[in-house]
Amino acid sequence: MKVSHFVIEVKLRWLLPLDKRRDNFDYPFNGPQSVKHLIESVGIPHTEIGEIKANGGSIGFDYLVQDGDKVEVKAVLPVGEGIVEPRFVLDGHLGRLASRLRMLGLDSLYRNDYDDKELVRVSVDEVRILLTRDRRLLMHKNITSGQLIWSLEPEEQFREVIVRYGLKKWVKPFQRCIRCNNPLETVRKEAVLEHLQPLTKLYFDEFHICPACKQIYWKGSHFNRMQKIIEEI
Numbered sequence: 001m002k003v004s005h006f007v008i009e010v011k012l013r014w015l016l017p018l019d020k021r022r023d024n025f026d027y028p029f030n031g032p033q034s035v036k037h038l039i040e041s042v043g044i045p046h047t048e049i050g051e052i053k054a055n056g057g058s059i060g061f062d063y064l065v066q067d068g069d070k071v072e073v074k075a076v077l078p079v080g081e082g083i084v085e086p087r088f089v090l091d092g093h094l095g096r097l098a099s100r101l102r103m104l105g106l107d108s109l110y111r112n113d114y115d116d117k118e119l120v121r122v123s124v125d126e127v128r129i130l131l132t133r134d135r136r137l138l139m140h141k142n143i144t145s146g147q148l149i150w151s152l153e154p155e156e157q158f159r160e161v162i163v164r165y166g167l168k169k170w171v172k173p174f175q176r177c178i179r180c181n182n183p184l185e186t187v188r189k190e191a192v193l194e195h196l197q198p199l200t201k202l203y204f205d206e207f208h209i210c211p212a213c214k215q216i217y218w219k220g221s222h223f224n225r226m227q228k229i230i231e232e233i
């Protein structure tokens with residue numbers, strides 16, 4: 001039996017079992033074990049891990065932990081504004097988060113009947129960030145980009161994702177259908193007039209339509225609320 005000495009950053013400690021939620025703990029293990037495997041075995045998915053150090057020096061996921069190693073684990077840092085627009089796939093519990101991301105124009109696949117296998121396949125094949133509340137799913141060996149969503153509250157979830165992926169840069173409201181993720185098309189007011197409520201007819205002139213489900217969009221109160229959230233961030 002070997003023993004490693006773990007120091008987990010405070011931000012990640014909520015993922016640990018209760019008996020390990022402290023400044024540091026000793027972790028016994030057998031045989032050759034990669035640091036990635038050991039950290040996941042205490043409950044932290046690799047997608048949430050930032051820098052790892054062994055005895056003060058930076059190491060990668062493949063590092064084989066030695067008897068007596070002091071392993072320090074930091075939380076992943078926000079990736080910030082990348083050069084490629086992030087795309088997402090969300091698990092069946094995150095429908096309201098998916099709506100918000102689509103409202104910003106972000107490509108966000110969501111179906112409430114995706115099973116785990118399908119979620120992993122879509123994330124890997126289509127290079128989509130997997131957003132999920134299921135940490136076991138993020139521990140799948142094929143998953144390279146994902147985020148564990150800790151909050152149960154959709155607006156807080158939305159903030160978590162915006163901060164981690166620097167989404168402010170990619171905001172393009174009214175470009176994607178909130179119901180089905182399809183890109184929207186602009187439509188002349190006259191063409192949709194018969195479907196509009198009297199006040200909408202009166203106050204709005206710009207309209208978009210989803211070519212798939214025919215939902216009509218305009219810059220109503222929903223949009224203002226969303227703008228406010230973005231400005232706060």
Ligand SMILES: [Zn+2]
Pocket residue numbers: 177178179180181182210211212213214215
């Ligand atoms: Zn649609």
